Amino acid sequence: MPAEQLLLGVDIGTTNAKALLATPEGRVVAQATASYELSTPQPGWVEQNPEDWWHGAVEVMRAVVQKAGAQPDRIAAIGISGQGCAATLIDHQGNALRPGIIWMDARSEAQCERMRQAAGERILRINGKQPAPYNYDPKLVWLQEHEPEVFARAWRSLTTTGYINFRLTGEPVMNVSDASIPFAFDQRACDWSDELITAFGVPRGLYPPVAPSQQIIGGLLPDVAQTVGLKPGIPVIAGGEDTSAAGLSAGAVEPGQAMLSLGTGGSIYIVTETPLAHPQLLIFAHVLEQKWFAGGTIVAFGASLAWGRDLLGHRDFEQMTALAAQSEAGAQGLIFLPYLSGELQPINDGNARGVFFGLSLNTSQAELVRAIMEGVAFAMAHNILVAEEVGATVSELRAVGGPTRSPLWCQIIADITGRPLIVLKDNPGAPLGDVFLAAAAVGLIPDAGAAAARAAQVDRVYAPRPETQPLYRDLFATYRALYPDLKEHFAQLAGRAGRGDHP
Numbered sequence: 001m002p003a004e005q006l007l008l009g010v011d012i013g014t015t016n017a018k019a020l021l022a023t024p025e026g027r028v029v030a031q032a033t034a035s036y037e038l039s040t041p042q043p044g045w046v047e048q049n050p051e052d053w054w055h056g057a058v059e060v061m062r063a064v065v066q067k068a069g070a071q072p073d074r075i076a077a078i079g080i081s082g083q084g085c086a087a088t089l090i091d092h093q094g095n096a097l098r099p100g101i102i103w104m105d106a107r108s109e110a111q112c113e114r115m116r117q118a119a120g121e122r123i124l125r126i127n128g129k130q131p132a133p134y135n136y137d138p139k140l141v142w143l144q145e146h147e148p149e150v151f152a153r154a155w156r157s158l159t160t161t162g163y164i165n166f167r168l169t170g171e172p173v174m175n176v177s178d179a180s181i182p183f184a185f186d187q188r189a190c191d192w193s194d195e196l197i198t199a200f201g202v203p204r205g206l207y208p209p210v211a212p213s214q215q216i217i218g219g220l221l222p223d224v225a226q227t228v229g230l231k232p233g234i235p236v237i238a239g240g241e242d243t244s245a246a247g248l249s250a251g252a253v254e255p256g257q258a259m260l261s262l263g264t265g266g267s268i269y270i271v272t273e274t275p276l277a278h279p280q281l282l283i284f285a286h287v288l289e290q291k292w293f294a295g296g297t298i299v300a301f302g303a304s305l306a307w308g309r310d311l312l313g314h315r316d317f318e319q320m321t322a323l324a325a326q327s328e329a330g331a332q333g334l335i336f337l338p339y340l341s342g343e344l345q346p347i348n349d350g351n352a353r354g355v356f357f358g359l360s361l362n363t364s365q366a367e368l369v370r371a372i373m374e375g376v377a378f379a380m381a382h383n384i385l386v387a388e389e390v391g392a393t394v395s396e397l398r399a400v401g402g403p404t405r406s407p408l409w410c411q412i413i414a415d416i417t418g419r420p421l422i423v424l425k426d427n428p429g430a431p432l433g434d435v436f437l438a439a440a441a442v443g444l445i446p447d448a449g450a451a452a453a454r455a456a457q458v459d460r461v462y463a464p465r466p467e468t469q470p471l472y473r474d475l476f477a478t479y480r481a482l483y484p485d486l487k488e489h490f491a492q493l494a495g496r497a498g499r500g501d502h503p
Contacts, residue, residue: 005076005444008064008230009434011242012082012160014038014102018058020431021064021075024439025162026455028428029070032063044106047099050088050163051087059162070323072231077442078168078220079237079434082160084181084284087139089154089206094166099149101139102160106350108138111145115183119199122184126193130279132348136182138200155208161239168236169218172208175238177245179210180285180292186371187275187283187292188338190214203279210240213287214441214448235440243269245433248287250424251456253449255300258295258384258394260413260421266301266376268383269293276390280346281383287437288449294387296345302403304338304354307397308372312365320369321406327370329415330471334358334367335479336375337486343379346386347483351494357482374472377416378479384417385480397421398456400429407460414462416472425459 008030010019016035022028036052048215088100115123115131115138123131131138144151158166159178166172179185184200184207186193192207219233222382247269256269276283276294283294309320339352356371384394397419403409404423414421433452440448
């Protein structure tokens, strides 16, 4: 009886590379992780060396093959995912011309403002988003203006996933999940918009061909195969942006399902059957064809609780959640705005800062901690509300990440959002999504989405409690009213901090 075929899934994240070998149905055989550094050469700049991505990818691929003791001919295909928006320039020989500018980098605000003024309405109509520095195209414009000699030598620009796939196959391709995030992408045509590229003034050739996530783009090059211990010619698929691949792994595959990825930051992305458009949200293609994601990221989700822990002098996560349990729902009317390091969606304001609203002499540590946990849940609900304004529906939340260890926090999220929260068990994230895509690409499974939905194991389910709904509905209305009232003051405060003024 022949040995079962295996798929290799690799994710190139912001701080580490992860790989796993799994069966077509998602049974994990081996896993490995390798870390690499961020570079911050100036305030607001965040870069990485593409060679670090490559070395991380080689290390984890080689490690899982060795751990599993797998014969090379058992590996049927390779799928890669990675952090989106890391603008990486390569020349005609395939050499990276400079460090990649990753999504955390904020240097291109001036370029974004010019894009808004020149083409803001067209970008919203065609691409569904509003220019902001996290994205790809403003980085290209910045490079064109500030590093013209380097820019002139560029043949293609690639994302993290595109760069690793290029090193594996020699093919400069961008998967549709990655490509749909840049502002030059036409969501309905699922290809680049020449109209927007012309408006940005970026050479058309820098935007590489776009491929569906499950499409085989090439075979593994012989020298790479020898390095990682695999056979030459193994099919490599286009892959996906890591949020999309993680959503597939979590079983968020049907319209109305939403993926919550909770950690230091927190994100919520809702599956839709058509591309939506809203200037406050992030809209991009799912790794599954004819599906999209709409939602956003809360910068300081778990980081807000960690800040509170350090401020109050407590030791650990469990101690903080036990303290919050001593407060009733609503924290006696105390509301927390979790904008401790600015905020992404839906307010998109780097000047925003954290606020406790409603402090009194009766406020205890328990209310402070409970308000923090409720505040980040309100931020999740705010993204849902904005997505609903343009036609999204949300039937359930599928959650992974460290904060799901707290039953109290899970119940708070369910109560405030008014949706059942499904906590998944032992979910490996994006690399497993890559496996399902690769398995479908080579015909080992008929449907990546169906296979992922079957494999996603439910650990716990939290239903929203009807008795909490009136209270949280009122507090949520106050929460939403606070930011518009404070926005101008946040900007003034940031200006004073930037000038070094003192009272």
